[in-house]
Amino acid sequence: MRKHLLYGAIVFVVVILLFTLLPSVYSNEDLFFQAMVYLALAQGVNILYGFTGYLPFGYVGFFGTGAYATALSITLLHIPPIPAILIGGLASVVLGILLSPLLRLSGAYFAIGSLAASQMVYYIVSNPALQNLTNGPYGINLESVYQPRASYITMIVIVALVMGVVIYIRNSRFGLALQAIREDPVSAGMAGIHVVRQRAMAWFLSAMIAGVVGGAFAWHISVFYPTTVFDLNISIFAIVFTLFGGVTTVLGPVLGMFVLYGFYNVIGISEPQYFQLIYGVLILVLVLFLPSGMVSLMKRRGHYVP
Amino acid sequence: MLTYTIISGLLFGLFCSLMGIGLNLIFGVMRFVNLAHGDFLMLGAFGAYFAYTFWGLSPALALVVEIIVMIAIGALIYYAFVPRLLRSRDPEMLSLIFFFGISQIIQAIAVIAFSNNPRSIVWSALGSANYQVLGQGFQESWVVSALISAIVIALVYVYLYHTKIGYATRAVMGSQEEAASSGINVHRVSAIAMGIGLALASAAGTLSPFLLGSITPNMGSDITTTSFSIIIIGSLGNPLGTVLGGLIYGLSSMFMQSYVPSWANLVPYLLLFLILLFKPSGLLGKVVRHA
């Protein structure tokens, strides 16, 4: 057990060091910021899908809610950015509580149900009827608090916390319990696990991560429209990165993000339609030949994957 | 205004039923959610567009050709990939991701081949007369589209209830194991169902320029979600329940447009969400879930 924790810690340290040091080697901080956003979101998806089996197509709903709650706390309540980001996380948890009946659905029903929920939040936030509150379709402008350095550091802290949480879950009884619930809720109940409670905790945790990440994103990008933060591609990227790397591990989403997002930046920028094509083909290959992601290559050889 | 809204809702609803029915057939037979449904519909739409623009073919004719081609393509996709998917540990989830991959590929190829510019077919391609129904004027394209939708749906009914392979299809929908044990070739039935499912999507596609406005390579994703709401409202796995789902969807969105247009887009998602929460089996469905 202790050794497993050590492997997790190595991944943690490498990731955090990379994001701390890379901007001084290569000054496009934004590239690394986006990478961190996707990494944290991928880990959020990992907690939910990897450990409980719920595939959240509408994960971006929490991201957008966090972004908006953070932005509105700053513009309307004049709260400084960092506490505002925490409010963003809380707002997503509140949304998670409102949407918790979704957890009664399984498989594809949940996936599509969460998608519908996120679209609903988007249409409500961007509706002109709420213009006085959300600024409706006009979007958000946070130029007055724009500090890319500070928001970058905040994002590193968030990634560190998220990685820490995932390492904890991966190595704790809580994580085992979640996997047990995913495998067989009845047996899990018989084993004394409060199925509904534990599942809800994973759901809220995952919602909070997306909310906080959304908040930091809002601060960093500072001018955005509802379409920017409720873009379904954000969910899809996070999900594909997670699946590609391999769920239920700390390393999987990290690998998935670095490889695919790296790949995206290599060919995606100049020839995106070819990228989308290759992306699609990669997904088919993954599903047909490597359904448990890249880490299964290591697992098959009998290695422990943190 | 009320009469107009109701009749438009019914006409639009018939089209919506056609839009969802293929997705539901595939779900019913294979328990797969075809996330590329909207993209096959988009291909159908572009097929009709090119047929009309280059050869002057009526969309109604394009529809017939596309149905035949798509049945073949669907069966091909089935035999190439699905047996392998079914052997995996979690076929339901993997199929979801698989069809997402297919959707990405289709969209990418469509952008490369067709470019991004929105296209549309002039409405007079389906007739330019103005029909009088209950003292209200409706453009012919809507009436004709609704009529074609109704005919195609009727054919689906005939297929399911009055042909031998249709009986087998319904048996597989009931239970794959029992169907297999009573000597039905489940793979063959499923492959045909896949073909018909995609064919129905492309059939709806040929009519979509008249009901959904201009067509683009990226139109598919929204359509998949909308179709999914339609079939859930009706009843998942019961293709004819889709007719009810389509009509309810069509009517409610037309009512929203008439009376509270600014919130019209919430309709499909709100309906989907409510039905999922309170009656996951759909309005016509029997309770299927226990735990």
Added chain:
Amino acid sequence: MKSTPYRVLSRIAVSGVIASAMTLSGVAAASAASKAPAAPKQIVIGTLYASSGSFAQSSLPQYAGLKFWVNQMNQSGGAYVKAFHKKIPLKLVAYNDQSSSTTAATLYNQLITQNKVNILVSDFGSVLTSVAVPIAQEHKMLLIDPTGTGDSFFSKTNPYIALTSLPTSGVWPTTLANYLIDKHYKRIAVIYDQNDFDQSQATTLTNKLKTAHITPVYNNSVPTSTSNYPVLVHAIMSSNPDAVIELGYPTNDIPFLQSVSASGAKFNMLFTIFPGQLLSSMEQNVGVTSLAGTYTYPTPPLLVYNNVNFGLGMNAFATAFSKANNSAPNFLDVAGYNAGLVIQKALANTNGLSQLQLRQSLYTFSGKMFTLDGLFKLSPTGAQIGETLPVAQLVKSGNGLKVNVVTP
């Protein structure tokens, strides 16, 4: 679990993969990098375009217009820069943001931090421009903004932006509103889409009408994704309007006009935005007969200014552009080219290549330069106020349509 050397090695290999994947992504994105020395051999212009997604249809022509201008400059040996008293060749660096504003943010940053561009030009429209505004301000880069007309981009505290082509969207309906009032239209229907561009126009329009004591008989917003208009058109008809104003994107204008035409409804005045910008595409999709008689904001090339004092005139541009690109220019080609002309003039007047010098230079000819796109005039906040949008009626001429400016 025993720790064998093999295990340790595999652990190291893992971190190696991570590190190399990360550097890979970085290096690749930097491939087009170049440094800008004090006496530059070339001037680097950076921009973004969208080859796919919802803005591709407008972004690609804008990019083509800018590219056309760059090629023209380089064919004549480069752009003249006053500070160095000589012509310097131009280099255009462009990335594809696929209509995603998050991708765009990273790429704007890439242009500034890695390509070290001298001049930053934003992508088409408000959504893709929005994320560039704070990034440009942070890096103290002047953002040349061809068509991002969001009101909120322009403020007294931010000197690093200049809108080259269109007025901010809130200003657009000024002439339209005056025209409606002059013509004594009392029953006016307004339907607009829920986005910054359309809603700010609707707000300005209804406010102006209010000062003339006109309340629209129908005034509703619809989601931007609306593609199905028969019932909406019917609802508008039942409010019995004389004038119908639809404010949307091309994907809204097309089905709206189709529905109006199919419903057989006749209004004294029917106004939409995009026939004036993308006429040939609208003709293809809606049909000449259905468009004839409707009103729009005409823009170049439909609108030809005869008092051009800088750059090519409309006819010369249309000929040269068609020759180079095998297609006739539309408004966004003109807007891209016009952004180039503004840059050209700014370089010709500047005392140095610093961003604030460039900005100062813009104001030396603001209000004096007349291009094929109209008068270039900046407000103190960098918003465009020279170009105004007249109102025109589309009238049939032969097999096609031409514009007949009704006001001013």
Added chain:
Amino acid sequence: MSPKSILVLEKIVKQFGQFRALDGVSLELSAGEILGLVGPNGSGKTTCINVIAGLYRPDEGNLYFQGSKITRHSLTHSAHMGINRTFQVPKPFKSLTVRENLVIADHYAKRPHPPLDELLEFVGLSSLADREAGSLNSSQQKLLDLARALATGPNLLLIDELAAGLNPSELDKVAEKVQYLAKSGIAILLVEHLLGFINSLTKRVIVMNAGREIFEGDLETAAKNPEVNAVYLGG
């Protein structure tokens, strides 16, 4: 209700739509006692276990465990009180290791029980402790189910078809284990098709048919009962 009864069922009714799976079942069970539940398919044996374990809520009647009413308790709550079970089709956590399966139950049930290593030894899975549970064969998975149930420290154990698919020598071993558990004070309710197996364990059997008890006593007497015979011959 006798004071030493650990489990009491009072006229339990469970209905699925029109179908009465349990139609007024009453029974009592004491600590250390083994009670066999037999009957043809669909007679309500498994439903009975599901109701006691808290998987189904009864529509009528009451359940008492150690003197307190547990009619509306959830699965988890019952597990925490000391009721546990195995399944006819084993349901271990397949992607977890054998040991992790027990660690979970140990951690979440929070009840006293023998050390996990002893439990593994007891069911004979010690050598497979670090294997994924999904890789075990079906009878090993059944034993794992049993070990997991024991790791929750139950006072009442509901065993659903443990013997199916075992060879005679394995049967003897399992019977020994069940007897050992009963001797340690655990009340055991045994659903079983193999009458010989039951007969070797207990003299107290309840025969069910169509959701009702039709006989209570030992198996030899049962064999002479005409109603029991009718059920078995007829079904």
